[in-house]
Amino acid sequence: MNTYQLWKRTEQDKEHPRSQQWRTFNDNPARIAEAYAALSEEHRVSYDVMIDRTATLPFALDSLRKWHGPQATGAMLRAACGSLLKSGLLASVRTSWGERLLFIPKDIYEHLLAMRLDDAFSKNDYVPEVAEMEDAFLYSLHPLPGGGVISVEASKGMLTDLFQMLVYAMNEGLPLTAKGNLHKRAITRLDSLLRLDGQALASWNIKIPFAESLPVHVAIVLDMALRLGLLRKDPTSYAVQIEQLKWWFSLPSHEALRAIAEVVIEHYLPNEALARHIAYSALYYGSLRKWSSEESVVNACRHLGWLEDSEHTYEAVREQIRDWLRTAHSLGVCDVGTSDGCWMFRSIQQEEGVHQRVLFVQPDFEIMVPPHTSFLIRFELEVFAELWKSDQMDTYRLTRDSFENGLEHGRSVQSVLSFLENCSLTGVPGHVRDAIEMWGRQYGRVQFAKVILLRCTDADTAQAVQSAMDSSEPLKRWLIPVGALDYIVDREHVDEVSNQLARFELPPLQRWGGEERMRMPCLWQNEVREQEELEADHEAPVYSPSSLQYYEMDTGSMAQDVDENSYDDISSQWTKALRPYHTSTKRDMVMAAIRHQTQLEVEEEGRTHVIVPLTSKVSDDKSWAVTAYVLPCLSSDKPVNLSPEKWDKVRLIVPEGLL
Numbered sequence: 001m002n003t004y005q006l007w008k009r010t011e012q013d014k015e016h017p018r019s020q021q022w023r024t025f026n027d028n029p030a031r032i033a034e035a036y037a038a039l040s041e042e043h044r045v046s047y048d049v050m051i052d053r054t055a056t057l058p059f060a061l062d063s064l065r066k067w068h069g070p071q072a073t074g075a076m077l078r079a080a081c082g083s084l085l086k087s088g089l090l091a092s093v094r095t096s097w098g099e100r101l102l103f104i105p106k107d108i109y110e111h112l113l114a115m116r117l118d119d120a121f122s123k124n125d126y127v128p129e130v131a132e133m134e135d136a137f138l139y140s141l142h143p144l145p146g147g148g149v150i151s152v153e154a155s156k157g158m159l160t161d162l163f164q165m166l167v168y169a170m171n172e173g174l175p176l177t178a179k180g181n182l183h184k185r186a187i188t189r190l191d192s193l194l195r196l197d198g199q200a201l202a203s204w205n206i207k208i209p210f211a212e213s214l215p216v217h218v219a220i221v222l223d224m225a226l227r228l229g230l231l232r233k234d235p236t237s238y239a240v241q242i243e244q245l246k247w248w249f250s251l252p253s254h255e256a257l258r259a260i261a262e263v264v265i266e267h268y269l270p271n272e273a274l275a276r277h278i279a280y281s282a283l284y285y286g287s288l289r290k291w292s293s294e295e296s297v298v299n300a301c302r303h304l305g306w307l308e309d310s311e312h313t314y315e316a317v318r319e320q321i322r323d324w325l326r327t328a329h330s331l332g333v334c335d336v337g338t339s340d341g342c343w344m345f346r347s348i349q350q351e352e353g354v355h356q357r358v359l360f361v362q363p364d365f366e367i368m369v370p371p372h373t374s375f376l377i378r379f380e381l382e383v384f385a386e387l388w389k390s391d392q393m394d395t396y397r398l399t400r401d402s403f404e405n406g407l408e409h410g411r412s413v414q415s416v417l418s419f420l421e422n423c424s425l426t427g428v429p430g431h432v433r434d435a436i437e438m439w440g441r442q443y444g445r446v447q448f449a450k451v452i453l454l455r456c457t458d459a460d461t462a463q464a465v466q467s468a469m470d471s472s473e474p475l476k477r478w479l480i481p482v483g484a485l486d487y488i489v490d491r492e493h494v495d496e497v498s499n500q501l502a503r504f505e506l507p508p509l510q511r512w513g514g515e516e517r518m519r520m521p522c523l524w525q526n527e528v529r530e531q532e533e534l535e536a537d538h539e540a541p542v543y544s545p546s547s548l549q550y551y552e553m554d555t556g557s558m559a560q561d562v563d564e565n566s567y568d569d570i571s572s573q574w575t576k577a578l579r580p581y582h583t584s585t586k587r588d589m590v591m592a593a594i595r596h597q598t599q600l601e602v603e604e605e606g607r608t609h610v611i612v613p614l615t616s617k618v619s620d621d622k623s624w625a626v627t628a629y630v631l632p633c634l635s636s637d638k639p640v641n642l643s644p645e646k647w648d649k650v651r652l653i654v655p656e657g658l659l
Contacts (some may be wrong), residue, residue, distance in 0.1 A: 002026070002107040006091055009553055016553065021088035025108065032111045035087045042655060046072045046080035047089065051104060051112065052305060055276035056266070058093070058103040065597060070612050070629035070637065074597030079655035093551035100554055106262065113277075114284055116304060137291055141337025141344060144326060154348055156390075157332025158260050159253060161194045161221045163375055166230060166240060167382045168193060170520045174231070174238035181210055182222070182238070190218045200330030203323040204268050207543040214541060223542040227263050246523045249375040254349050257333045258283070264327065267544035274317070277306050279324050286334050286347030294343040297321050308636045357425040365432060367420075369394040376524040377423055383409050383520045384416050398432070403439045408511040409520040413440035419524070446501065447509035448494060454479060454487040454508070461485075461506070468504040475500050567596065567658060574652040578603055583624075586644050589652050590616050590626055596654070599631075603649040610653070614639055 003022040010019035068074035084090035198216035285292035360368035384406025385396035456462040
């Protein structure tokens with residue numbers, strides 16, 4: 001869930017303290033860095049631990065105790081929660097059973113991850129392995145091994161499949177059976193239309209209900225359309241959401257691909273922080289407009305400490321990186337190839353112009369469509385032209401049947417010619433224009449209205465119908481003039497009237513007047529409305545491990561949750577100053593530090609140390625030992641055994657706000 005979704009969920013709640021803060025973060029991402037910089041050092045370190053441990057996954061307060069360590073103690077983590085929630089850098093929801101779950105909003109995580117990687121580069125601590133984005137380098141790479149991959153360049157992938165599914169839904173519909181499943185005829189047609197390699201996502205163990213009847217690639221594309229808000233599941237069908245469709249087709253391809261990648265990360269990847277770190281790091285390197293190697297991601301994981309507490313081996317991590325790159329390549333997110341056994345990748349950064357003159361209208365009625373053409377333009381082409389072949393450049397063919405289909409969807413001679421003139425780089429050949437105008441005269445000048453009116457487009461057509469009536473006895477019986485342009489039709493004889501009119505070259509439109517819902521909308525000239533909130537799964541066909549969207553936003557105080565463990569056993573004297581204590585008191589202080597996961601400041605032979613005690617043990621000879629981290633140390637360092645009897649002075653360090 002990102003800050004936009006959080007804001008939309010809370011904007012009606014005037015009492016929610018962070019709604020406007022999330023709106024600010026969404027409108028101006030630079031404010032995220034400002035809020036992060038404004039944190040105290042302890043809270044910033046604690047927040048970094050939360051990022052490393054969870055990425056964007058939700059976590060319960062009990063998890064904070066498990067993360068207790070030298071970088072941030074459990075007490076520090078608990079103390080930081082209130083400040084982080086107040087800043088908007090952390091969000092919380094309540095489950096139906098009352099448990100509070102905390103999480104880092106997705107766009108905040110992405111912004112801070114980029115900052116951390118940029119900071120590492122600026123300090124020269126770590127430089128990613130990259131190559132200039134030159135085609136010569138592209139051609140030196142080899143396609144990925146296995147899986148039938150034949151090209152280094154990203155497949156047409158999810159963007160094209162979503163487009164094909166939405167066009168099919170507008171033309172044919174996506175009806176549901178009585179059990180709520182997609183109709184078999186639609187499944188069969190989509191199975192042949194869609195080209196996504198579902199096996200490229202097999203490594204994520206995606207679970208699909210009714211998998212025996214719903215092919216995996218159809219389920220994934222349908223699921224993606226629902227999660228992006230492009231489709232909605234109604235009682236009888238999947239319905240296309242027109243306003244969201246307009247927004248989606250207006251996005252530059254790299255933004256749309258990023259949105260697709262984020263859906264995959266949130267809903268298809270396992271609930272593991274490392275899997276999300278890997279995917280988002282790969283997206284970051286891909287955005288550098290250079291080729292990056294898989295070692296870039298491995299080194300980032302190592303540099304930022306994500307592998308220190310991980311049970312994964314180097315080979316397992318590299319395999320997980322490759323699983324993500326194979327998925328991203330199949331989705332069309334990035335180009336991926338191999339060089340001397342190393343995988344190289346770069347994200348797709350192609351920009352489109354919605355109103356560019358990009359089409360080539362050929363004299364043979366073929367329309368050439370370059371690969372960078374906007375989906376808004378492609379969608380309009382689908383209305384009145386047929387996709388003839390698809391390769392590096394798609395080819396549409398303009399025929400009388402396809403033009404008549406355009407008329408059925410509400411287009412006209414004028415709108416088709418205007419579209420082609422505005423979008424064609426080479427103009428519209430004269431004889432193509434003549435053919436369109438002729439087809440317009442031959443079809444669609446009349447149509448049946450739902451009120452059983454035969455309605456003419458103009459006075460000339462009405463006169464032609466009147467002339468036909470004068471020559472046809474059936475038309476005289478079944479047509480009754482009503483006004484200048486309309487005729488009442490006998491309900492029982494609509495088909496006969498249609499056949500008679502066709503004899504006089506006046507075939508009516510098959511679409512009756514008033515049937516607006518089934519038309520393919522004209523998107524390419526309309527204004528784009530604000531993006532809809534995308535948070536529910538809309539009964540998506542793929543099981544998602546993410547459940548945040550089902551929980552209620554939380555506005556309560558952290559005090560009731562954070563301080564379930566009472567601090568009444570801690571004397572205020574213990575925290576004020578470094579001073580000597582009796583052995584029994586030192587033992588009580590150590591046990592309190594272990595119980596509450598806090599630090600101790602100790603002085604031994606004139607030297608002062610801060611330690612994080614973990615366990616305390618009394619040996620058979622009555623000697624007393626404490627296992628602890630001695631700060632400063634790395635999270636990979638091992639704890640050491642200390643003898644409290646040698647400590648001259650002790651102070652218990654409790655983070656501010658807990659006592």
